[in-house]
Amino acid sequence: MTDDLESWPTGRLLSTAARLVEQAWESTLRAHGLTHAGLVALHTIADGPRSQREIARACRVTDQTMSRTVEHLERSALVTRTVDPADERRMRVQITESGNELYRAMIELERTDAQPTAVVSDPGTLRSLLIELVRSAQR
Amino acid sequence: MTDDLESWPTGRLLSTAARLVEQAWESTLRAHGLTHAGLVALHTIADGPRSQREIARACRVTDQTMSRTVEHLERSALVTRTVDPADERRMRVQITESGNELYRAMIELERTDAQPTAVVSDPGTLRSLLIELVRSAQR
DNA sequence: CCATTTTACTCAGCGAGCTGAACAATACTG
DNA sequence: CAGTATTGTTCAGCTCGCTGAGTAAAATGG
Numbered sequence: 001m002t003d004d005l006e007s008w009p010t011g012r013l014l015s016t017a018a019r020l021v022e023q024a025w026e027s028t029l030r031a032h033g034l035t036h037a038g039l040v041a042l043h044t045i046a047d048g049p050r051s052q053r054e055i056a057r058a059c060r061v062t063d064q065t066m067s068r069t070v071e072h073l074e075r076s077a078l079v080t081r082t083v084d085p086a087d088e089r090r091m092r093v094q095i096t097e098s099g100n101e102l103y104r105a106m107i108e109l110e111r112t113d114a115q116p117t118a119v120v121s122d123p124g125t126l127r128s129l130l131i132e133l134v135r136s137a138q139r
Numbered sequence: 140m141t142d143d144l145e146s147w148p149t150g151r152l153l154s155t156a157a158r159l160v161e162q163a164w165e166s167t168l169r170a171h172g173l174t175h176a177g178l179v180a181l182h183t184i185a186d187g188p189r190s191q192r193e194i195a196r197a198c199r200v201t202d203q204t205m206s207r208t209v210e211h212l213e214r215s216a217l218v219t220r221t222v223d224p225a226d227e228r229r230m231r232v233q234i235t236e237s238g239n240e241l242y243r244a245m246i247e248l249e250r251t252d253a254q255p256t257a258v259v260s261d262p263g264t265l266r267s268l269l270i271e272l273v274r275s276a277q278r
Numbered sequence: 279c280c281a282t283t284t285t286a287c288t289c290a291g292c293g294a295g296c297t298g299a300a301c302a303a304t305a306c307t308g
Numbered sequence: 309c310a311g312t313a314t315t316g317t318t319c320a321g322c323t324c325g326c327t328g329a330g331t332a333a334a335a336t337g338g
Binding site for chain 2: 323324325326327328333334
Binding site: 005006009010011012013014015016017018019020021022024025036040060110115116117118119120121122123125126127129130131132133134135136137 | 155
């Protein structure tokens with residue numbers, strides 16, 4: 001049967017699992033006015049401002065995609081963008097007060113709430129296998 | 140450091156790994172005029188025609204998304220769509236000759252080529268953990 | 279049998295990924 | 309120092325997810 005997950009290639013299982021898990025978490029995020037992509041970006045500037053390119057690299061995303069994500073964050077006033085005076089090609093992206101608050105709240109939620117990925121029999125092994133995968137597929 | 144994958148929540152690792160792996164495989168597919176979404180859909184009708192809703196359910200995707208995917212496949216002549224005479228609400232989606240050929244070739248590629256997910260230390264465990272995840276997150 | 283509900287699909291619109299191409303600012307180099 | 313290359317960002321345009329709303333056909337039920 002083609003419905004049988006056993007017949008699916010591993011890559012397809014990976015994509016589908018990611019989509020289903022992300023959706024569950026995303027519905028919570030949206031209730032707080034944030035998206036998954038936005039949260040990931042906030043994560044990378046929680047400790048201090050960075051250029052868009054740096055954020056993009058850290059998130060494993062193209063510059064173009066990050067450009068738009070940061071634009072959304074700016075419109076929501078979670079982030080400010082200023083031209084870096086030291087290098088006027090660079091945008092200095094800095095988290096705002098309300099951005100930091102929301103970020104901390106979401107991190108707390110992420111930590112406290114039962115993670116959708118925790119339902120699995122061996123979450124630790126899953127984690128380390130995924131880390132292997134991301135490491136091996138560098139951009 | 141926020142770049143350190145160890146600090147990422149499992150869900151984020153899952154999404155990122157899926158994206159990176161899918162991209163690697165997708166570049167091969169596109170060279171043959173097919174997308175990942177298209178291939179998954181073809182998989183479900185390789186054994187015989189089905190309605191769009193059935194295909195959508197099998198692929199864990201909404202009807203709307205599948206509607207568009209099938210439209211693309213039809214435009215590429217990999218699939219034909221006809222109104223089901225027994226129930227005129229249903230679209231009977233059938234794989235074409237060239238669709239079948241391309242599908243078989245891609246399956247062969249998928250089987251023969253070193254899968255991007257195979258680089259991991261224990262691909263079998265990864266597979267079974269992913270199957271657990273997809274099963275637990277039903278729509 | 280007609281009215282209502284359910285089913286199957288489409289349309290519109292959005293976020294998030296991607297590529298390719300353009301642009302301005304900086305850095306290199308002869 | 310002028311000319312070229314590199315860097316950082318944006319614009320345009322595509323696919324693929326999603327939701328919400330609309331339509332036509334079929335099923336239900338009073």
